[in-house]
Amino acid sequence: MSDLCFFQHFRLTKETVLALLPALEPRLEYVHDLNNSVSPINQLLLCLRYYATGCHQLSLAYFGGMHKSTVNRIVKRVTEAICHLRQDYINFPRTPEERVAIQYNFFEIAGFPRVTGAIDCTHIRIQSPGGEDGEIFRNRKGHFSLNVQAVVDASYKFLNIVARWPGSTHDATIFRNCMLRAQFERxxxxxxxxxxDSGYAIKPYLLTPLLETRTRAEQRYNESHIRTRVIVENTFGIWKRRFPILAYGCRTKVPLTMNIIVATAILHNIARNSGEDLPPNANEHNEQRFLKLLNRANIPAVVRPQNNAGFGVRNHLINNYFNV
Structure with a gap:
C-alpha cells in the first residue's frame, strides 16, 4: 500500500506501526510455525483494521483471509498486548517538573493557572449485554453504552482513563469512586x-464553572474555564475520529470492549507522541454520521452537598486573579 492508503486503512502511519511492533512481539509471537500461524505484524494490522471500522468480524475474516474464530482470538490477543503498555503511555505526571510543564501548556490556552488536567466523560456505544443487569448499561439517551471517564492534558493526550462503568452511571459517581480522586484527596x-463541568461536585482540586455570573471577574473566570476545559471535548473528538469503532459502537463482549477502549487510548497517545495528523476521511457520509454521534447534550446540574473548601478556592481565584 501507499503511505496514504495505509493511513486510511489502519489509522496509523507505517513508521508508527513498525515502531510499536517490537513492544508487542513477545506477546504475539507463537512458539512454533505450525498450522500457518499468523505473524505478529499481521495480527497487529488486523486488529488496527478492526479499530478503524468496527465492522463485523466475518467481514474482517474475509479481509485477512482467515476464519472468523481466528479473527476473534487475534483481536482479543492484540488488544490485551496493547493494554500491557498502559503504564508507559497513560499516566498522571509523576514529578513536579512534569506537572509544571503541563500547567504552563494549559496556561497558554486561556490564562487559567495551576491546571494539570481537564476531566470529562464520554459514552462509548455497545450492543446490549443482555442478562439480568443488561439495562444498567442503557444511558439517558436510550442506547447501551459504557460511560468512560478521562483526564487529558493540553496536548490532547490521555493522562488517566476509567473504562468500566455502565452507561447509566453519572459522571460524578465515576469520579467519586476512582483512584485519581483518592490520590488528590491524599x-x-x-x-x-x-x-x-457542572456535573461534578466542586472540590479544592476540581474546579467547576459558575452556573450564573454577576461580575466581570466571574465572567472572566467562566470564559477562561470553558476555553481551557474544552480541550477534553476536542480530545474525545480526535480519539473517536481516529478509531471509528468508538463512535459506531463495539459489538464485542463487555470485558473485551473495556480493553479496546483502553487500547485505543494508548494508541492515541502514541500517535500524538509521533506527531501524526488525523486520518483522512474515506467519504463524507461517514463524517456526517460521526459528527452526529458526537453531538452530546450538556450535563444538567445535580443536587449535591456543598463543599466549602472548593468554593473557597474558586472564590479566591476569582477575587485575586481574575478580578483585574
Whole structure:
C-alpha cells in the first residue's frame, strides 16, 4: 500500500506501526510455525483494521483471509498486548517538573493557572449485554453504552482513563469512586487542579464553572474555564475520529470492549507522541454520521452537598486573579 492508503486503512502511519511492533512481539509471537500461524505484524494490522471500522468480524475474516474464530482470538490477543503498555503511555505526571510543564501548556490556552488536567466523560456505544443487569448499561439517551471517564492534558493526550462503568452511571459517581480522586484527596498532586463541568461536585482540586455570573471577574473566570476545559471535548473528538469503532459502537463482549477502549487510548497517545495528523476521511457520509454521534447534550446540574473548601478556592481565584 501507499503511505496514504495505509493511513486510511489502519489509522496509523507505517513508521508508527513498525515502531510499536517490537513492544508487542513477545506477546504475539507463537512458539512454533505450525498450522500457518499468523505473524505478529499481521495480527497487529488486523486488529488496527478492526479499530478503524468496527465492522463485523466475518467481514474482517474475509479481509485477512482467515476464519472468523481466528479473527476473534487475534483481536482479543492484540488488544490485551496493547493494554500491557498502559503504564508507559497513560499516566498522571509523576514529578513536579512534569506537572509544571503541563500547567504552563494549559496556561497558554486561556490564562487559567495551576491546571494539570481537564476531566470529562464520554459514552462509548455497545450492543446490549443482555442478562439480568443488561439495562444498567442503557444511558439517558436510550442506547447501551459504557460511560468512560478521562483526564487529558493540553496536548490532547490521555493522562488517566476509567473504562468500566455502565452507561447509566453519572459522571460524578465515576469520579467519586476512582483512584485519581483518592490520590488528590491524599494531596499527592500539591498545587494542582483539574477542570470539570457542572456535573461534578466542586472540590479544592476540581474546579467547576459558575452556573450564573454577576461580575466581570466571574465572567472572566467562566470564559477562561470553558476555553481551557474544552480541550477534553476536542480530545474525545480526535480519539473517536481516529478509531471509528468508538463512535459506531463495539459489538464485542463487555470485558473485551473495556480493553479496546483502553487500547485505543494508548494508541492515541502514541500517535500524538509521533506527531501524526488525523486520518483522512474515506467519504463524507461517514463524517456526517460521526459528527452526529458526537453531538452530546450538556450535563444538567445535580443536587449535591456543598463543599466549602472548593468554593473557597474558586472564590479566591476569582477575587485575586481574575478580578483585574
Amino acid at each position: 494531596n499527592d498532586f500539591a498545587d494542582c487542579v483539574m477542570l470539570g
